[in-house]
Amino acid sequence: MQKITTFLTFKDQAEEAATLYTSLFKDSRIINVTRYGQGMPMPAGSAMTVEFELAGQKYIAMNGGPHFTFTDGISLQVSCANQAEIDELWVKLTANGGQPGRCGWLKDPFGVSWQVTPANLGQLLQSPEPARAQRKMAAMLQMQKIDIAALENA
Structure with missing residues (x-):
């Protein structure tokens, strides 16, 4: 188990970013995508978090809205x-x-x-x-x- 994981918070492109990043490196993959539901801060069905690995190292990306840069x-x-x-x-x-x-x-x-x-x-x-x-x-x-x-x- 990886003890420390890099957590990247995007405005609204976490899934697109993870897709690009995992296409660039061997031993990379998207592990899981959690989606926003009705009544949540982002549009229903959009990615909330994306767990992915780059060259075997785990990352998490989140869509957090426009105040994250x-x-x-x-x-x-x-x-x-x-x-x-x-x-x-x-x-x-x-x-x-x-x-x-x-x-x-x-x-x-x-x-x-x-x-x-x-x-x-x-x-x-x-x-x-x-x-x-x-x-x-x-x-x-x-x-x-x-x-x-x-x-x-x-």
């Missing part, structure tokens, strides 16, 4: 194995109204912040030569989507 202070970080995985996730998470950010950060179409980074980002930014380490950091600070080759060559 996301902030950049919380993000979901994805450690990617290679540039192809970064590229694919970047395209899919910024499609349909998502917004690219800087240094591997983006907002998906639902307003959730993500960090799509290489698993070895810390190593890519290091160098025994201080000037080279600074060049690598300066290069990353200019990027939206992380470019592994550009960091290696900086």
Whole structure:
């Protein structure tokens, strides 16, 4: 049993978000959808909560109404194995109204912040030569989507 579960509260797109997210990662699935009934705060039949797993980790999404919004202070970080995985996730998470950010950060179409980074980002930014380490950091600070080759060559 997972002791701590990330709980995401959406205005009204929890089910759509969970559907997108579970389509992106292996070992992902929607576990359960609980729906609002008559006389409840959201339209009857709409998703109230959506339990889902991403890469085996459990999440819960809820439709809570217009007063719930996301902030950049919380993000979901994805450690990617290679540039192809970064590229694919970047395209899919910024499609349909998502917004690219800087240094591997983006907002998906639902307003959730993500960090799509290489698993070895810390190593890519290091160098025994201080000037080279600074060049690598300066290069990353200019990027939206992380470019592994550009960091290696900086």
